[in-house]
Amino acid sequence: MVKDTCGREITLMRLSVTQKCNLNCPYCHREGDGDKNRCGKEISVSEIKGVMRAASELGIKKVKITGGEPLLRNDIVEIVKEISEIESIKDISMTTNGFFLDKFAYDLKNNGLNRVNIGCDSLSSSILQKNIGNIEKGLKSAADAGLNPIKINMVVLKGINESEIGKMMEISKRYNAILQLIELIPTGKIFFDKFFFSLEGIEKELERKASKVFVRDVNFRKQYFVDGAVVEVVRSHLNRNFCKNCRKIRITSDGFIKPCLMKNDNLIKINFSSDEEIMKSLMAGINKREIYYK
Numbered sequence: 464m465v466k467d468t469c470g471r472e473i474t475l476m477r478l479s480v481t482q483k484c485n486l487n488c489p490y491c492h493r494e495g496d497g498d499k500n501r502c503g504k505e506i507s508v509s510e511i512k513g514v515m516r517a518a519s520e521l522g523i524k525k526v527k528i529t530g531g532e533p534l535l536r537n538d539i540v541e542i543v544k545e546i547s548e549i550e551s552i553k554d555i556s557m558t559t560n561g562f563f564l565d566k567f568a569y570d571l572k573n574n575g576l577n578r579v580n581i582g583c584d585s586l587s588s589s590i591l592q593k594n595i596g597n598i599e600k601g602l603k604s605a606a607d608a609g610l611n612p613i614k615i616n617m618v619v620l621k622g623i624n625e626s627e628i629g630k631m632m633e634i635s636k637r638y639n640a641i642l643q644l645i646e647l648i649p650t651g652k653i654f655f656d657k658f659f660f661s662l663e664g665i666e667k668e669l670e671r672k673a674s675k676v677f678v679r680d681v682n683f684r685k686q687y688f689v690d691g692a693v694v695e696v697v698r699s700h701l702n703r704n705f706c707k708n709c710r711k712i713r714i715t716s717d718g719f720i721k722p723c724l725m726k727n728d729n730l731i732k733i734n735f736s737s738d739e740e741i742m743k744s745l746m747a748g749i750n751k752r753e754i755y756y757k
């Protein structure tokens with residue numbers, strides 16, 4: 464298993480395959496990949512395979528495919544299939560806004576996708592397009608296809624949807640899904656100051672009510688089992704513990720290694736000329752990882 468210079472084992476690849484999206488969520492960070500000065504040419508299937516082969520040799524067994532919206536890539540099923548053929552990659556997941564998932568869920572599952580995170584912030588909202596009215600078909604298809612676990616990602620915003628957490632827990636139970644409550648991270652100061660809602664109080668309440676608490680190895684995040692629902696809380700802003708336990712390396716959709724979500728001044732362009740060069744690029748990226756919130 465490879466470690467960074469801070470002693471953190473790298474176990475997960477977060478692979479962005481496109482910057483394109485059919486939505487424009489107000490809090491979107493596009494995996495911290497919004498640098499307009501880069502060319503934006505999307506990483507090819509064979510480049511993805513090369514980088515995943517190298518990652519697997521370093522002991523990385525899990526990959527999360529992200530975007531933008533990954534399902535906007537015409538070759539998304541092929542991408543999943545190619546990655547799944549790498550024997551030591553044991554877990555392939557995807558984050559999606561769910562809008563096209565009903566068309567793809569079975570194909571993705573049949574070609575190696577294990578699980579899915581579906582963005583859904585609200586029951587119904589004109590501001591938050593990822594709402595249950597828009598994504599329920601995708602959610603149902605994911606469950607029917609056997610993607611497991613399904614996570615519902617809910618970004619909680621002050622004055623917009625914090626009152627809907629209880630109802631979202633009920634919906635998550637209906638689909639046997641895990642509800643993941645996500646605190647806003649700073650993408651724009653004015654927006655952040657206006658809409659940041661601390662989940663500290665909610666987490667305390669979950670802790671009090673939970674019949675069981677499970678601590679995950681990824682960032683030591685906690686899952687609370689409450690009245691038949693499973694709720695995970697993601698609080699990364701100013702969270703030293705979160706950074707201390709970060710085990711991810713990121714690949715941007717245009718073929719850079721991004722050592723940290725929060726930084727854009729330390730990216731490494733991947734040299735795809737041979738497997739050996741890809742490995743060198745990957746190691747250079749891993750060696751640039753630092754703890755952001757110290």
Ligand code: SF4
Binds near residue numbers: 593
């Ligand atoms: S669906 Fe996801 S990628 Fe698309 S705008 Fe919303 S947060 Fe960003």
